[in-house]
Amino acid sequence: MTKADIISEVFDKVGLPKQDAEELVEMILDTIKLTLKEGETVKLSGFGNFVVRQKRSRKGRNPKTGQEIEITPRSVVSFRPSMIFKDHVIETDSATDGAVPAGQPAE
Amino acid sequence: MTKAELIDKISEKRPGLTRKQVEVVVNSVLDSIKDALAKEDKVEIRGFGSFRIRHRRAKEGRNPKTGETVSVPPKKVPFFKAGKEMREMVDGKL
Numbered sequence: 001m002t003k004a005d006i007i008s009e010v011f012d013k014v015g016l017p018k019q020d021a022e023e024l025v026e027m028i029l030d031t032i033k034l035t036l037k038e039g040e041t042v043k044l045s046g047f048g049n050f051v052v053r054q055k056r057s058r059k060g061r062n063p064k065t066g067q068e069i070e071i072t073p074r075s076v077v078s079f080r081p082s083m084i085f086k087d088h089v090i091e092t093d094s095a096t097d098g099a100v101p102a103g104q105p106a107e
Numbered sequence: 108m109t110k111a112e113l114i115d116k117i118s119e120k121r122p123g124l125t126r127k128q129v130e131v132v133v134n135s136v137l138d139s140i141k142d143a144l145a146k147e148d149k150v151e152i153r154g155f156g157s158f159r160i161r162h163r164r165a166k167e168g169r170n171p172k173t174g175e176t177v178s179v180p181p182k183k184v185p186f187f188k189a190g191k192e193m194r195e196m197v198d199g200k201l
Contacts, residue, residue: 001140001148001149002151002152003155006136006140009139010132016128016132023121024117024121024132025136027121028117028132028136029154029155032155033193033196035108036196036197037196037197037201040108043110044109044110044113045110046137050187052197076197077193079158079186081187085141085185086185088141088145089160090183
């Protein structure tokens with residue numbers, strides 16, 4: 001699935017002109033990106049949190065040449081999915097292929 | 108920034124739309140990403156990043172209270188990898 005697919009889904013579900021759907025999707029993604037650029041956390045309830053973390057300098061290796069190199073300290077984005085997102089991924093799976101192990105107590 | 112703040116910010120920039128319309132779109136974007144992963148599809152957004160499912164193997168775990176060994180079933184978890192533009196932006200290179 002690509003950005004174009006997300007835009008079509010939004011367009012199908014929401015009664016807005018295609019161009020509005022497209023612009024809004026772009027604005028949502030850009031606003032999240034620019035907020036993270038400032039080092040600020042983005043918390044999307046029901047989805048997850050995007051957090052900027054500081055990584056210390058560490059030793060790495062060029063996998064091709066085996067040469068040891070210094071990986072500079074940097075800021076990286078990490079995403080922590082919410083419980084709702086995690087459960088959504090697991091539940092949908094067990095609902096479709098019946099993957100609940102036998103002998104598991106029914107709830 | 109929270110979801111409500113994200114919605115406010117976008118509504119301010121688009122006075123032609125109601126806050127409610129923006130809210131519906133934000134939720135719809137997040138839902139389509141969640142639904143895609145639930146179907147084990149991956150989502151690739153150029154310049155932003157990609158979302159996919161990571162499989163965790165079954166493992167032996169322990170109940171921290173009783174010390175009893177329990178088997179933890181294999182699991183699927185959502186995983187996000189930042190795209191090039193996002194990485195460089197956050198690291199102050201753009």
